[in-house]
Amino acid sequence: MRISVSAALCALLIVLLLTCVEIAQPPADLKPKVFVIGLSKTGTTSLGDALHMLGYKRLGWKDIRSRQLVQACIHGDLAPIVGQTKYYDAFEDLPWPYLYREMAELYPDARFILSLRRDDQTWLRSMERHLMRGRWSPYAHFYGADVYPGNEEMILQSYQNHTQTVRAFFCDKPHRFLEIVVDDGDANWAALIRFLGNPSDDLSMGAFPKSNTAAHWQTGLELTDQLHWLWRWIITTIEEQSSSWMYEKRQASVRAVLTLLWKAIDVVEQACSELYYHSGSAGVSSQDVLPSSRLHSKATVNTTIPQTPPPYSN
Numbered sequence: 001m002r003i004s005v006s007a008a009l010c011a012l013l014i015v016l017l018l019t020c021v022e023i024a025q026p027p028a029d030l031k032p033k034v035f036v037i038g039l040s041k042t043g044t045t046s047l048g049d050a051l052h053m054l055g056y057k058r059l060g061w062k063d064i065r066s067r068q069l070v071q072a073c074i075h076g077d078l079a080p081i082v083g084q085t086k087y088y089d090a091f092e093d094l095p096w097p098y099l100y101r102e103m104a105e106l107y108p109d110a111r112f113i114l115s116l117r118r119d120d121q122t123w124l125r126s127m128e129r130h131l132m133r134g135r136w137s138p139y140a141h142f143y144g145a146d147v148y149p150g151n152e153e154m155i156l157q158s159y160q161n162h163t164q165t166v167r168a169f170f171c172d173k174p175h176r177f178l179e180i181v182v183d184d185g186d187a188n189w190a191a192l193i194r195f196l197g198n199p200s201d202d203l204s205m206g207a208f209p210k211s212n213t214a215a216h217w218q219t220g221l222e223l224t225d226q227l228h229w230l231w232r233w234i235i236t237t238i239e240e241q242s243s244s245w246m247y248e249k250r251q252a253s254v255r256a257v258l259t260l261l262w263k264a265i266d267v268v269e270q271a272c273s274e275l276y277y278h279s280g281s282a283g284v285s286s287q288d289v290l291p292s293s294r295l296h297s298k299a300t301v302n303t304t305i306p307q308t309p310p311p312y313s314n
Contacts, residue, residue, distance in 0.1 A: 036092040038115025041126040043182025048092040049209035056090035070095045071243040118183040
């Protein structure tokens with residue numbers, strides 16, 4: 001009996017999808033969760049890299065699902081957001097800075113880190129460089145504007161308001177809350193490790209990560225980073241259109257199809273993330289960051305600190 005090519009491909013696709021479903025199961029050995037709730041350009045990527053070095057499984061901005069979670073947050077759809085928290089124990093960048101209330105209630109043992117810059121103007125200058133790289137409509141929701149010129153005061157006010165509201169929320173929960181000024185660099189290791197309760201006597205951490213810096217953008221991107229940028233641009237375009245169809249047009253049939261499609265993509269992405277994580281490569285950004293399993297060997301950690309380190313631009 002002859003089997004058609006299309007039937008064979010369908011069977012193969014089903015087998016692959018079932019394999020992905022099996023791989024993409026929530027792990028049972030996660031740590032108490034840590035949410036980095038500083039705004040963009042406050043060192044969130046650097047903190048995520050630091051948490052990765054301490055053995056945390058982090059969901060960072062390079063994961064394309066972060067974009068879908070941003071759209072879900074904007075439209076008040078918490079289901080996919082809560083679903084992603086089952087797979088990781090560290091979270092950074094948007095949309096998490098605006099979900100600390102919900103996460104604090106959902107996870108009573110979770111801890112929260114507010115990343116800041118040394119002063120408001122330092123953050124504003126970094127944000128200016130960031131916004132000038134290209135428009136992204138969700139920034140208008142979070143910062144009041146998605147273009148910098150003419151909106152400086154509004155953007156700065158969003159940063160100041162966020163800092164005040166976060167501090168007010170955690171004022172009676174100091175054991176769950178830490179502020180870190182990312183510009184302090186290596187001095188942040190002690191505070192971070194103490195806050196998380198991680199033993200540090202046998203760890204040689206090296207320099208505190210400096211990731212996604214202005215120098216990184218000014219000196220040019222490696223080929224892989226360029227491909228990532230192109231991929232993110234494609235995803236952004238698809239994201240904006242699909243989110244409009246899913247949340248704004250309110251067509252039930254379209255939303256059902258997009259939801260089903262997203263679930264399939266999510267399963268495949270999660271399976272890839274699990275394989276990537278267990279290969280020892282997860283969480284690595286533009287800076288070389290060592291997996292936690294290698295931190296116990298002082299010889300493998302680069303402790304050289306540049307004489308003129310690049311400025312932070314997270």
